[in-house]
Amino acid sequence: MASVTLAQVAERAGVSTATVSMVLRNRGRISDATRQRVMKALDESGYVYNQTAANLRNRTSNQVGLLLHDITNPFYGEMTAGLSQEMERHDLLLFLANSEESVERQQKFVDSLMRNNACGMVLCAAKETPSLFFETLKRRNIPAIMVVRPMDDADFDFVGTDNFLGAQLATQHLLRLGHRHIAFIGGSENSASRAQRIGGYSSKLLEHRIQPDSSWVVPSLASQGDSARVAGALFKRYPEITAAVCYQDVVALGVMQTLRKMDRVAGKDFALVGFDDITEASLVQPALTTVSVTAKEIGRQAGELLLSRIQRYDGPPKHIILPPKLVVRESCGFK
Amino acid sequence: MASVTLAQVAERAGVSTATVSMVLRNRGRISDATRQRVMKALDESGYVYNQTAANLRNRTSNQVGLLLHDITNPFYGEMTAGLSQEMERHDLLLFLANSEESVERQQKFVDSLMRNNACGMVLCAAKETPSLFFETLKRRNIPAIMVVRPMDDADFDFVGTDNFLGAQLATQHLLRLGHRHIAFIGGSENSASRAQRIGGYSSKLLEHRIQPDSSWVVPSLASQGDSARVAGALFKRYPEITAAVCYQDVVALGVMQTLRKMDRVAGKDFALVGFDDITEASLVQPALTTVSVTAKEIGRQAGELLLSRIQRYDGPPKHIILPPKLVVRESCGFK
DNA sequence: TTGTATGCGTTATCAT
DNA sequence: ATGATAACGCATACAA
Numbered sequence: 086m087a088s089v090t091l092a093q094v095a096e097r098a099g100v101s102t103a104t105v106s107m108v109l110r111n112r113g114r115i116s117d118a119t120r121q122r123v124m125k126a127l128d129e130s131g132y133v134y135n136q137t138a139a140n141l142r143n144r145t146s147n148q149v150g151l152l153l154h155d156i157t158n159p160f161y162g163e164m165t166a167g168l169s170q171e172m173e174r175h176d177l178l179l180f181l182a183n184s185e186e187s188v189e190r191q192q193k194f195v196d197s198l199m200r201n202n203a204c205g206m207v208l209c210a211a212k213e214t215p216s217l218f219f220e221t222l223k224r225r226n227i228p229a230i231m232v233v234r235p236m237d238d239a240d241f242d243f244v245g246t247d248n249f250l251g252a253q254l255a256t257q258h259l260l261r262l263g264h265r266h267i268a269f270i271g272g273s274e275n276s277a278s279r280a281q282r283i284g285g286y287s288s289k290l291l292e293h294r295i296q297p298d299s300s301w302v303v304p305s306l307a308s309q310g311d312s313a314r315v316a317g318a319l320f321k322r323y324p325e326i327t328a329a330v331c332y333q334d335v336v337a338l339g340v341m342q343t344l345r346k347m348d349r350v351a352g353k354d355f356a357l358v359g360f361d362d363i364t365e366a367s368l369v370q371p372a373l374t375t376v377s378v379t380a381k382e383i384g385r386q387a388g389e390l391l392l393s394r395i396q397r398y399d400g401p402p403k404h405i406i407l408p409p410k411l412v413v414r415e416s417c418g419f420k
Numbered sequence: 421m422a423s424v425t426l427a428q429v430a431e432r433a434g435v436s437t438a439t440v441s442m443v444l445r446n447r448g449r450i451s452d453a454t455r456q457r458v459m460k461a462l463d464e465s466g467y468v469y470n471q472t473a474a475n476l477r478n479r480t481s482n483q484v485g486l487l488l489h490d491i492t493n494p495f496y497g498e499m500t501a502g503l504s505q506e507m508e509r510h511d512l513l514l515f516l517a518n519s520e521e522s523v524e525r526q527q528k529f530v531d532s533l534m535r536n537n538a539c540g541m542v543l544c545a546a547k548e549t550p551s552l553f554f555e556t557l558k559r560r561n562i563p564a565i566m567v568v569r570p571m572d573d574a575d576f577d578f579v580g581t582d583n584f585l586g587a588q589l590a591t592q593h594l595l596r597l598g599h600r601h602i603a604f605i606g607g608s609e610n611s612a613s614r615a616q617r618i619g620g621y622s623s624k625l626l627e628h629r630i631q632p633d634s635s636w637v638v639p640s641l642a643s644q645g646d647s648a649r650v651a652g653a654l655f656k657r658y659p660e661i662t663a664a665v666c667y668q669d670v671v672a673l674g675v676m677q678t679l680r681k682m683d684r685v686a687g688k689d690f691a692l693v694g695f696d697d698i699t700e701a702s703l704v705q706p707a708l709t710t711v712s713v714t715a716k717e718i719g720r721q722a723g724e725l726l727l728s729r730i731q732r733y734d735g736p737p738k739h740i741i742l743p744p745k746l747v748v749r750e751s752c753g754f755k
Numbered sequence: 756t757t758g759t760a761t762g763c764g765t766t767a768t769c770a771t
Numbered sequence: 772a773t774g775a776t777a778a779c780g781c782a783t784a785c786a787a
Contacts, residue, residue, distance in 0.1 A: 088479075090780055101758045106782055113783095114756060136535045137481065138780035141472050141763050144423075148536075151516075156504070157497040165491050169518045173525065178532060181486075181516040183504045190508065197513060200471045201483075309703065338703055345705060364492075365700050368644060368673060425764055436774045441766060451772060473764035476779050759786075764779105771774075 089132045098126035109134065140202065149391060150180040150198040150206035152191060158307075159363045160380045161209070164232070167384025168207060175392055177204075186211045192218065199225060205391045209233045212275070228394035230387045235277040242394065244387040244405045246378040248278050251409035252285025255330045255358040255376050260293050262417055264328035264356055268301040270316055270340060271332030279304075279332055282360065286330050301326065305336055312339025313346075320347065327355060328417070334359035334366045337373055337416070356417035371415035378409045424467045433461035444469065475537065484726060485515040485533040485541040487526060494698060495715045496544070499567070502719025503542060510727055512539075521546045527553065534560060540726045544568050563729035565722045570612040577729065579722040579740045581713035583613050586744035587620025590665045590693040590711050595628050597752055599663035599691055603636040605651055605675060606667030614639075614667055617695065621665050636661065640671055647674025648681075655682065662690060663752070669694035669701045672708055672751070691752035706750035713744045 091109075095102045100119055107113040108123040115123075140146045151168060153161045165181070172179045180203065182194040191211045195218075198206055205228035210218070219238050222229055230242045259267050269286050272279030287297040301323065305315040312331075316339065320326060331337040337359035344351050351357045352371040359366055362377035386405050426444075430437045435454055442448040443458040450458075475481045486503060488496045500516070507514045515538065517529040526546050530553075533541055540563035545553070554573050557564055565577045594602050604621045607614030622632040636658065640650040647666075651674065655661060666672040672694035679686050686692045687706040694701055697712035721740050 088780095091782095092780075102781075103759080103783075104757060107757090110782085116756060119757080134535045135476075135537065135780055137472055137476050137537045138763090139782075141470075141476050141765090141779090142781050142783090144763070146472065148515075156491075156500050157494065159492060159494055159497065162492040162494070162497045165516070166518050166520075169491070169516065173517065173528070176532070178515050178536060179517070180483075180513050181500070181504065182508065182514070183501050185501075193508070197511070200469045201513060202470065202472045309699075342703065365703075368670075368700055369703060370677075370705070423764095426766095427764075437765080438767080438775080439773060442773090445766090447766095449772060454773080470764050473779090474766075476763090476781090477765045477767085479779070757787085759784105761782100761784090763781090766778090768777085769775090771772100 088135070089130045090135070091132075094123070094126050094130050094132050097130055098123045144202075146202045146204050147176060148178045148180060148201065148203045149395075150182065150194065150203050150208075152182050152184060152194055152206065152208045152210070154184045154186050154209060154211050156181070156183045159365075160361050160378075161233075163380035164384040164387075167381035168388045169384070171385050171388025171392070177392075184211045186213070188213055188215065188218070195222065199227070203227070205229065205395050207232055207387050207391060210236075212273075228391055230391045230394070232383055232387050233278075235281060237277075239404075240402055242390055242403050244383050244390060245407070246383065246409050247406045248281035248409075249285040249288075251360060251376040251378065252282040252330060253289050254285075254409065254411040255360065256286045256289035258358060258374070258411055258413070258417065259328045259330065259356055260289065260295075262328075262356060265295060266301075266323075266326045266328065267295075268303070268319060268323075268326045268329040269332070270303055270319065270329050271305045271307075271312055271336030273306070274304045282330075282332060305332075305339070307333060307335055309335060309339035309342065312336040313342040314339075316340040316343040317346070320344075329355075329357055331357065331359050334361045334363045334373060334375055337375070338365065338369060341369065341373075341416075351416045352418045358411075358417065362412055366412075367414065374414045374416045375412050376409045377412045379407060382407055423470070424465045425470070426467075429458070429461050429465050429467050432465055433458045479537075481537045481539050482511060483513045483515060483536065483538045484730075485517065485529065485538050487517050487519055487529055487541065487543045487545070489519045489521050489544055489546050491516070491518045495696060498715035499719040499722075502716035503723045504719070506720050506723025506727070512727075519546045521548070523548055523550065523553070530557065534562070538562070540564065540730050542567055542722050542726060545571075563726055565726045565729070567718055567722050570616060572612075574739075575737055577725055577738050577740075579718050579725060580742070581718065581744050582741045583616035583744075584620040584623075586695060586711040586713065587617040587665060588624045589620075589744065589746040590695070591621045591624035593693060593709070593746055593748070593752065594663045594665065594691055595624065597663075597691060600630060601636075601658075601661045601663065602630075603638070603654060603658075603661050603664040604667070605638055605654070605664050606640045606642075606647055606671030608641070609639045617665075617667060640667075640674070642668060642670055644670060644674035644677060647671040648677040649674075651675040651678040652681070655679075664690075664692055666692065666694045669696045669698045669708060669710055672710070673700065673704060676704065676708075676751075686751045687753045693746075693752060697747055701747075702749065709749045709751045710747050711744045712747045714742060717742055 095105045184191040207230045305312045359373045359375035362375045366373040430440045519526040542565045640647045694710035697710045701708040
């Protein structure tokens with residue numbers, strides 16, 4: 086690839102490299118005549134700007150990283166789309182990596198970002214991330230925004246959703262419909278998001294003078310199969326349960342399978358609320374009532390915040406908590 | 421960010437930059453003694469390799485681009501995961517962009533890749549991409565692998581699925597179950613994938629001495645609503661139809677709605693096959709029999725092929741067509 | 756308004 | 772086995 090350089094363009098235009106550089110970046114005062122000449126030479130030569138050289142010279146870059154643990158999950162797909170839009174608006178390139186919950190892959194990615202001189206990153210850290218990871222990340226002092234998964238470490242910027250409020254909305258909805266025997270299904274036991282959602286759920290129950298029953302709060306993997314299994318066992322043991330708040334839509338879908346198998350119908354014999362509002366939620370029969378957390382907006386806001394940090398905004402850590410909203414469909418019946 | 425440079429490490433170790441560089445890259449013959457000294461200095465100084473400088477010097481990079489039109493779609497999420505894995509194995513960084521079918525955004529991304537000196541790219545081009553795009557891309561002569569969407573231009577490497585075979589499998593399945601009146605529903609009229617699937621469908625019919633009827637081949641939008649509408653009209657006009665091959669699972673779900681409304685039951689009064697094996701396929705009642713195309717594998721293979729091109733493999737364009745397979749569930753009844 | 760010269764941090768060639 | 776030094780392509784301080 087015999088790439089054309091600034092110097093070659095300069096020669097062709099009969100000017101210096103400085104002049105060409107200034108024309109390219111609209112800097113300094115260049116006479117119209119020479120600007121025209123340079124533009125023409127630029128055009129004719131098929132010049133391609135070498136961002137790598139510029140980055141080296143300027144000790145900056147136009148590249149940011151996004152670390153996810155599961156790009157396959159539609160929720161993170163949406164978030165990525167939002168972030169990607171925002172990055173594109175500001176001519177930043179987005180590096181993507183998928184940790185699949187591997188702490189090693191995560192570390193490897195961040196190291197790679199550092200070597201490649203990325204100017205910032207958005208992270209949804211793997212579950213078992215050691216605190217050392219965050220400590221060293223802070224010391225690097227490169228802008229890093231945490232997303233979605235609640236963090237212990239308040240020193241980081243964070244964008245996520247209000248899990249507590251979301252679960253309150255869901256539980257409230259079920260209570261209004263007259264349900265008193267409400268389970269909470271799904272999520273992994275050490276998840277902070279889950280803890281917050283359980284908080285919303287139980288606080289609402291208590292507000293209505295209902296005693297939360299810990300045996301009605303059951304974890305599950307983020308798969309339909311496991312959720313179906315878990316729900317099956319729960320319903321068999323406690324047939325009095327008439328409604329459930331699910332940790333995720335995926336879980337709710339699994340619960341639906343179980344209900345069908347038991348010849349119960351969501352929306353008639355049982356009320357079900359999900360969380361996330363993934364695409365399938367509106368497609369499934371009956372359509373799933375769920376808490377929508379606007380993944381795309383999380384991505385956008387994270388992008389905006391990251392950008393401000395890159396531009397040396399130096400305020401204290403920002404924690405942006407987006408309000409979720411209840412999307413009422415059919416899975417709780419009609420009032 | 422006062423970053424440590426090779427020169428500083430060299431000074432600390434009392435050697436030249438050349439030596440440090442050689443130690444870093446395990447090149448040349450370095451005595452054990454100095455290697456130790458350099459390692460120590462490297463460690464103590466908190467040195468971070470500057471890939472940007474190296475890339476400039478070497479006129480290469482370790483960065484590849486991935487262009488999708490909808491990262492939100494779980495199919496592409498899977499594909500991305502497969503590609504990402506492959507890239508990571510070879511220490512390549514992955515730039516992601518989402519065109520959302522915008523030809524401008526697509527062009528902008530590719531230009532950006534060129535400026536940033538990316539060493540290759542994987543593209544699922546936007547629908548209305550002008551042929552000029554492909555022409556200029558070829559002239560750039562940077563490795564580019566096309567994926568998923570069939571291309572007219574045979575000069576490009578391509579990784580996708582065998583739409584023809586997939587539709588044959590689906591049609592065959594219905595024929596084996598005794599159906600003779602089989603429709604083909606869905607897809608947009610100018611889609612090449614659809615043409616290939618229709619090819620598989622009609623060739624199988626002909627093989628069984630059945631005349632394909634063009635009025636039983638109807639397009640639809642990629643939404644349940646439109647598919648339901650289209651299917652409704654079709655079934656009303658041709659009540660003798662007892663089975664259908666659908667262009668996508670989403671279409672099949674729409675058809676299911678229609679059947680329900682007509683008090684017909686998929687799996688009993690009607691046989692339905694989808695395409696893609698999306699998550700909902702296994703959830704819906706009855707569970708959808710469908711043609712599964714392994715998105716992740718497409719990503720992996722694209723990655724592998726891209727890598728070989730980056731390493732200057734110079735054979736003719738490769739077209740890798742992965743075999744789909746039929747996933748039999750309940751929507752065609754049981755034999 | 757434009758040109759000259761130097762440096763960004765690395766690699767590789769050529770000496771020693 | 773190791774060191775000195777010239778690129779890589781661009782941006783900018785300073786000179787003209």
